[in-house]
Amino acid sequence: MVLGTMARHLDTIIGPGVMLLYPLYASMKAIESPSTLDDQQWLTYWVLYSFLTLFELSTHKILCWFPIWGYLKLVFCIWLVLPMFNGAAYIYEKYVRQYIKNIGSYRSSNYPEEYKKVLHMMTFDARKAVERYIDRHGPEAFERVIRAAEKEAKKR
Numbered sequence: 001m002v003l004g005t006m007a008r009h010l011d012t013i014i015g016p017g018v019m020l021l022y023p024l025y026a027s028m029k030a031i032e033s034p035s036t037l038d039d040q041q042w043l044t045y046w047v048l049y050s051f052l053t054l055f056e057l058s059t060h061k062i063l064c065w066f067p068i069w070g071y072l073k074l075v076f077c078i079w080l081v082l083p084m085f086n087g088a089a090y091i092y093e094k095y096v097r098q099y100i101k102n103i104g105s106y107r108s109s110n111y112p113e114e115y116k117k118v119l120h121m122m123t124f125d126a127r128k129a130v131e132r133y134i135d136r137h138g139p140e141a142f143e144r145v146i147r148a149a150e151k152e153a154k155k156r
Contacts, residue, residue: 010071014074015070015073015074018074019049019074019077019081022081023042023045023046023049023081026042026081027042027045027046037089040092041086041088042088044088044089044091044092044096045080045081045088048080048088049080052073052076056073130142133145
């Protein structure tokens with residue numbers, strides 16, 4: 001009887017730990033770590049979890065007719081959270097990054113073609129920093145930086 005009740009309410013028993021407590025703990029660890037990979041994982045998780053919560057809030061009258069919804073949400077969040085899957089980072093790499101690249105290429109479309117090639121090889125943060133540098137100091141300053149980097153690379 002008790003096991004049956006627990007099985008029927010597994011999503012409400014395990015859900016808060018999987019969907020909130022562990023991600024909260026891992027996010028705090030990510031803030032303190034020097035790597036940006038874990039930041040990407042957990043920021044993406046919170047964005048996806050927020051969208052999921054907004055969807056759930058806006059469709060709660062419909063979702064209450066689907067008793068399996070809570071379990072589907074739990075399984076999805078487990079996939080997003082567990083390090084063996086890193087689902088949030090996967091979604092970021094496969095979908096969000098492509099969207100960001102498209103935004104970046106649209107904004108940088110006024111740059112010469114050789115700048116665009118260099119900018120597309122960079123991470124999003126580096127690309128934004130370079131774009132700010134070019135906007136602030138002009139394309140000639142950026143060319144000087146590139147030439148200096150090429151000279152330094154030839155020395156090595």
